[in-house]
Amino acid sequence: MSEIQYYTPGDIPPEVLAYDQKLDQLGIGKAGKIGALVLRLENDVQRNKTIITDQYSRVPLFTQRALYLEESLPSMAYVFIISPSGGILQGDRYRMDITVTNNACAHITTQGATRIYRMEKNFATQMVNVSVDEGCYFEFIPDQIIPYRDSRFYQTLNFKVHENATSVYSEMVVPGRVASGESFEYDICYLKAVARDYLDNLRFIDIAILEPKKRNLSSMGILGNYTVVGSVYVLAQRRYVRVLNDEINTRLKGSDSIVGGSSILPGSSGIVVRMLGYLAGDIRNATFEVLKIVRKHVLNANFSGLRKG
Numbered sequence: 001m002s003e004i005q006y007y008t009p010g011d012i013p014p015e016v017l018a019y020d021q022k023l024d025q026l027g028i029g030k031a032g033k034i035g036a037l038v039l040r041l042e043n044d045v046q047r048n049k050t051i052i053t054d055q056y057s058r059v060p061l062f063t064q065r066a067l068y069l070e071e072s073l074p075s076m077a078y079v080f081i082i083s084p085s086g087g088i089l090q091g092d093r094y095r096m097d098i099t100v101t102n103n104a105c106a107h108i109t110t111q112g113a114t115r116i117y118r119m120e121k122n123f124a125t126q127m128v129n130v131s132v133d134e135g136c137y138f139e140f141i142p143d144q145i146i147p148y149r150d151s152r153f154y155q156t157l158n159f160k161v162h163e164n165a166t167s168v169y170s171e172m173v174v175p176g177r178v179a180s181g182e183s184f185e186y187d188i189c190y191l192k193a194v195a196r197d198y199l200d201n202l203r204f205i206d207i208a209i210l211e212p213k214k215r216n217l218s219s220m221g222i223l224g225n226y227t228v229v230g231s232v233y234v235l236a237q238r239r240y241v242r243v244l245n246d247e248i249n250t251r252l253k254g255s256d257s258i259v260g261g262s263s264i265l266p267g268s269s270g271i272v273v274r275m276l277g278y279l280a281g282d283i284r285n286a287t288f289e290v291l292k293i294v295r296k297h298v299l300n301a302n303f304s305g306l307r308k309g
Helices: 238-253 280-298
Strands: 034-044 049-058 077-082 093-101 105-110 114-116 124-132 137-140 145-147 152-161 166-173 188-196 202-210 228-235 258-264 270-277
Touching (some): 049 077, 124 137, 124 166, 145 152, 152 166, 166 280, 188 228, 202 228, 202 270, 228 280, 238 258, 238 270, 258 280
Parallel strands (some): 034 093, 077 105, 114 145, 124 152, 137 166, 152 188
Antiparallel strands (some): 034 049, 166 228, 188 202, 228 270, 258 270
16 A cells, blocks of 8 residues: 555545546645644553553644643543644645543544635545544544635544443534635535444444535525534443433523534434534534533533633
C-alpha cells in the first residue's frame, strides 16, 4: 500500500469521485497535503488520570497535551485537535486513529470549526478511526463543519466500541460562510459513519449526502426552513439506552431554538439524535444538553461545557 492510499478512504463514493481531477499545483500526497494524527489514551492508575500514552501527528493535524478541566471528573482528559493551516484544501487527505483503552475517560474536541475551502479541482477527505475498549468512556465533540463555496468533502468515521463501553460523537454542518453571503453554495458534503462492536457486529451505518446545487435542501422533508443540521451518536450499554432516549427526547421537545429528537438504534445498542436549527450555537448547546444527560446516567457526573477563545 502506498502512502497516499493509507491516508485515503478506500470507499470514496461515486458522487465524490466525480470531482477526481488531477491538481495542477501542489499535488495530492505532497508535504502539507496529508494530515495524520495517532492518539492512544489510557487510565494511569497511580495518578488516577487518563493520559496520552502514544501520540503522533503530521501537520496540518496536531494536538496539545491533555488538560483536566472538569471538576466533577478530575480524571477525564480533554484533548484539543489543532490545524495550523486554518482549513482543508483541495486534494487534502486527513487520517486520525484514536484508541481509548484501560478504563480511560476522555473528551476530544477541535480548537475551532473545520473549514472546507473553495476547490477548483479534486476534493478533500478525512478518515477517522476510533476504538473504545471495555470499561472506557469517550466523547468526541468537534466544532461545526463550514463548507465554503464550491467545496467538495468526504468524511468517513469508523467506530469500534465495546458493548460495555460508552462513546458519544457529534457532528454539525452549517450552510457556509453566511456572513460573506455564502449559503448552500458548496458542491458536496458527504458524511458517513459506521460503528461495530468488538466482535465486528454492525451497530449502525449512517450516511448524509448534501449536494445543494443538485437538490434544494430547503425542501420539505430535508431541512425545510432550517439551515444548520446536527447529529449525535451515543453507543452505550443496553441498560442505559431507553432512559437516555426518553430523557433526551423530553429535553429536546422543551427547546425553543431547535427541533429534534432521538431514536433507539437496532439491537438497543445506542441512540441517534437529529437536530435542526438556525444557529450553530443553538445546536451546540443542545449537543451539550445531550452530554449532560449521558454523563449523569453513565458516570454520575456533570458536564460544565467548553469555553474556547
